[in-house]
Amino acid sequence: MAGKQPATAIEARGISKVFGSGQNETRALDDVSMQIRPNEFFTLLGPSGCGKTTLLRMVAGFEVPNSGAVFLGDEDITGTPPNRRPVNTVFQNHALFPHLSVARNVAFGLEMLGKPRKEISDTVARMLALVRMEQFANQATNQISKSQKLRVALARALAPRPEALLLDEPLIALDHKLRKEMQLELKRLQAETGIAFVFATQDQQEALTMSDRIAVMNAGHMIQIGSPEDIYSRPSGRFVASFIGESNFFEGTVQSVKGDVADIRMPSGHIVTARLGAAKPEGSVTFAVRPEHVRLEQFGVAGTMPAKVTQAVYSGTDTHCHLELDGGERLVARLQNAASGGPAYDKGMRAGVRFDEGAAHVLAD
Amino acid sequence: MTDEHPAAALPTGKRSIFPVKTIPGLSAVAVISIAVLYAPVFALVVHSFHAGDSGALWQGFSLKWYVAALENREVREAFMRSLTVAASASAIATVAATMAAVARTRTFPGRTAIHLLINQPVMMPEIIMAAALLIVFASIKAATGYAGLGYLILAHAAFCVPVAYLPVRARLESIDLNLEMAAADLYATPWQAFRRITLPLMAPGIAAGAILAFVISLDDVIISEFVKAAGQDTLPTYMLGQLRQTVTPEINAISTALIALTAILLCIFFVLSPTRERKS
Amino acid sequence: MATMETSASSASNHEALANSRRTRNSWLLSLPAVLLLLIGASGPLLVLLVCSFLEPGDYGGVIWKPGIEAWFKTIFSDGIGGDAIQLADAHLLIFWRSVKVSLLTVLVTFALGFPTAYFIATRPRPQRTVWLFLITIPFWSSLLIRTIAILEMIRGEGVINTLAIWIGFIDQPMQMLHTEGAVLLGMAYVYLPLMVLPLHASIERFDFRLLEAGYDLYANRWQVFRRIVLPLAGPGIVAGSILVFVSSLGAYVTPRVLGGDESAMIASLIGYQFSQAENWPLGAALAILLLAAVAIVLVIFIRTLCAERADDR
Missing domain, CATH: 1.20.5 (Single alpha-helices involved in coiled-coils or other helix-helix interfaces)
Incomplete structure (x- = not known):
């Protein structure tokens, strides 16, 4: 291997893809670009049908874009068939070969590459050890559990040491507990192998906990790419703010700008200080506040906005307080429950509402 | 994964309070119908072991009609001819049908036309095909002078294509298309992916198709009757010819042997066929 | 850029x-x-x-001379004198008989096949497979042999006559062979599986909770059968009937073995033109006529099926 590593493992440049024609035409991807660095855990996050699977299939070589190009390092691989791309996929249903044993499944890619027999058996053993499936080597693939199938699929895709591993919602069929377990497992595998993982999921929690970077997609568009922290606390727009976590949205007009923050007047007359980020600092804007950043105080405390509790929903760790500000805006506050006793607020009570400092964030769109 | 019907999942063995599915009288008719379906064949089989000549009154057990059939040179020749034709025709048809089935997993222009063409022999009465083939082969015979078994084999191969196509296609449809993609993803060329993944998974379907085609060819009467040259009787056309004369239990013995062969082959076919349960 | x-x-x-x-x-x-x-x-x-548009050769075959005589002869025959034209009674009679026997075959197979299909479809899963297997075996096995089995039952010295005489119902064997009834019996017998399989396929897909709903809304057993079960089985009934009808219309072996000259059907007539009569163009014209009839029935069938599908959506 050359000592110099390219800055990007995989790059997609201006990819567009249209399926069907005439009335059935659907634009699956519209001018989508992304750059994936070597050795990073990169997540494509979006609702089903947002185009993330299509994008993955393009990187894998199963789809050809109508326009745009896919690069592996510096090499344009747009038209390269999948069997000549050093990129491997973990399929959503795992696609294990039903007529081959676990070990033969893992060996398949190496056999196709014409590796010597010794190397194949060594690699297979190492891969099975990596995913902790050594004792299942000779099992048939229909005799193992769902999470074991996923482990085999991972071993199979990692065995040829691809430049990047593509994972198309591989955890979707697992129940909650196994899912958590496999999330950690995937994280560990990525760290141990140092291979770039491109992981598609609809689950924002999964994306936030696992990723180095997240690309949020919707309706064939790339909406925002950034670190989990970026995406969560500095969402670029309404879609990201509501798809990842929950948000209260408020309309308002910019009163004054001080560096990175602005004072915004809401229609009810209350004034809120909000971070501007990339948003334009003028006119009417939308800003978002996470429910966990809303504080409730006694009614009438200075610096709070008077409000009425319209509903209080108890959910174990938290209570969700639905509030209506005097003046009309509605919002939700998430309050952690105290060790003793029930919720501190109940329907009909009056309270003062305050936002944590830096909690309000002006959206760019 | 179970597509078991919710209602069917009820313990029908234990009497539920109100048997919703039961419609009075239907079960009796059903059991009688199925019995009636088998009774004549059963009688025919029994009769083939009959020591008597023609009457149905039981006169004792004997294998003499089997011996008579075996010693009959015409029967032996017709049987060998039937086997030759069925084996060749089903082999040709299965290969062609398998290739067409593989092609049809991909969408391409003309797909529907090929599908219609393949199923064409199924949709029309055999007598029409028989008449058409008689005319065509008569002119070829006149032009080339060739009068061998080739005509029979070609005609049988043609009507066996849709028969072999059916189970091959069903099997192919039950194979996850992702598997071929996974193979391609793991550096297999299209040919390697087919050879190492699709073909082994298809194998039971191909075998099932070949068996079914063999059975259908073996049992064919009408097309063989019209296409065969003089002295080219297959077993079924020989039997049909014999029926014009007085029926002896020899025909029953031949029938029983054919039934046994067919039944065995069909059992193998059912074991190999994809189960209906897996529709996901 | x-x-x-x-x-x-x-x-x-x-x-x-x-x-x-x-x-x-x-x-x-x-x-x-x-x-x-x-x-x-x-x-x-x-x-x-x-x-079908050529002239017949003397001993089978054709003469390459265009003509529509064959088509003419499918319906008309030359009078005895050679100049008077009249309808070919024999042909028309055979057409009529083919349609009649085919329709009756559909009725008989439906009467027996519906209960059978319903019975099988309502068995629990493992049992159902066995019952279905029992129907499928005859479906794929030799039509000739199954016809011979019926022949064995009804011929003069066959099982039924022997049994009836032995019991003392009758003194002389009944003439059952070579009658239209024999052909109908044989056809119903050989084509029964053809009716049962599509019926079963449609009944198997039933949501039996609909029957529960029917009973819940005060329907009695007959009303549930008439108003819910039969309509739901509609596509299967159409498919089975068409299959049986088309097969019967083109049946050759069964009428030939069980029927006599007086109960010939259209396929026998076609066969006859190619063998004894050695009038190939007429045989070809008759075959095309049969094909057209089958095609029309199939088109109606496909139309119905498409309409059903459209309704589902």
Whole structure:
């Protein structure tokens, strides 16, 4: 291997893809670009049908874009068939070969590459050890559990040491507990192998906990790419703010700008200080506040906005307080429950509402 | 994964309070119908072991009609001819049908036309095909002078294509298309992916198709009757010819042997066929 | 910017190339089957059509002289004098008989087949497979042998006569063979599985909770059967009836073995033109006529099926 590593493992440049024609035409991807660095855990996050699977299939070589190009390092691989791309996929249903044993499944890619027999058996053993499936080597693939199938699929895709591993919602069929377990497992595998993982999921929690970077997609568009922290606390727009976590949205007009923050007047007359980020600092804007950043105080405390509790929903760790500000805006506050006793607020009570400092964030769109 | 019907999942063995599915009288008719379906064949089989000549009154057990059939040179020749034709025709048809089935997993222009063409022999009465083939082969015979078994084999191969196509296609449809993609993803060329993944998974379907085609060819009467040259009787056309004369239990013995062969082959076919349960 | 443009055009090139290669490969793969069927099935049909417009040879075969005499003769026959034209009574009678016997076969197979299909479809899963297997075996096995089995039952010295005489119902064997009734019996027998299988396929898909709903809304058993079960089985009933009707209309073996000259059907008539009568063009014309009849029935069937599908959505 050359000592110099390219800055990007995989790059997609201006990819567009249209399926069907005439009335059935659907634009699956519209001018989508992304750059994936070597050795990073990169997540494509979006609702089903947002185009993330299509994008993955393009990187894998199963789809050809109508326009745009896919690069592996510096090499344009747009038209390269999948069997000549050093990129491997973990399929959503795992696609294990039903007529081959676990070990033969893992060996398949190496056999196709014409590796010597010794190397194949060594690699297979190492891969099975990596995913902790050594004792299942000779099992048939229909005799193992769902999470074991996923482990085999991972071993199979990692065995040829691809430049990047593509994972198309591989955890979707697992129940909650196994899912958590496999999330950690995937994280560990990525760290141990140092291979770039491109992981598609609809689950924002999964994306936030696992990723180095997240690309949020919707309706064939790339909406925002950034670190989990970026995406969560500095969402670029309404879609990201509501798809990842929950948000209260408020309309308002910019009163004054001080560096990175602005004072915004809401229609009810209350004034809120909000971070501007990339948003334009003028006119009417939308800003978002996470429910966990809303504080409730006694009614009438200075610096709070008077409000009425319209509903209080108890959910174990938290209570969700639905509030209506005097003046009309509605919002939700998430309050952690105290060790003793029930919720501190109940329907009909009056309270003062305050936002944590830096909690309000002006959206760019 | 179970597509078991919710209602069917009820313990029908234990009497539920109100048997919703039961419609009075239907079960009796059903059991009688199925019995009636088998009774004549059963009688025919029994009769083939009959020591008597023609009457149905039981006169004792004997294998003499089997011996008579075996010693009959015409029967032996017709049987060998039937086997030759069925084996060749089903082999040709299965290969062609398998290739067409593989092609049809991909969408391409003309797909529907090929599908219609393949199923064409199924949709029309055999007598029409028989008449058409008689005319065509008569002119070829006149032009080339060739009068061998080739005509029979070609005609049988043609009507066996849709028969072999059916189970091959069903099997192919039950194979996850992702598997071929996974193979391609793991550096297999299209040919390697087919050879190492699709073909082994298809194998039971191909075998099932070949068996079914063999059975259908073996049992064919009408097309063989019209296409065969003089002295080219297959077993079924020989039997049909014999029926014009007085029926002896020899025909029953031949029938029983054919039934046994067919039944065995069909059992193998059912074991190999994809189960209906897996529709996901 | 320049790289962007080239990559865009190369992308669509890749796609076009992949598509055309796929199309070519698919056609190549289909080629053996296509050739086989063109030579062994579809092509001969065209020849049949051509043949029907030629003149018959003296000893079978055709003379390459165009004419529509064959088509004329399907319905009309020359009078005894040679100049008077009259309807070919024999042909019309055979057409009529074919349709009549086929319709009756549909009725009989439905009367027996519906209960059978319903019974099988309502068995629990493992049992159901066995019952279905019992229907499928005859479906795939030899029509000739199954016809011979019926022949064995009804011939003069056959099982039924022997049994009846032995019990003392009758003194002399009944003449059952070579009657229209014998043909009907034989056809109903051999085509019963053809009715049961599509019926079963549609009944198996029932949501039996609909029956519960029917009972819940005060329907009695007959009303549930009449208003819920039968309509739901509609597509299966249509499919089974068409299959049986089309097969019966073209039946050759069963009428030939069980029927006499007085109960000949259209397929026997076609066969006769190619053997004893040695009038190939007439045989071809009759075959085309049969094909047209079958095609019309099938088109009606497909229309009905499409309408049902459209209703589902």
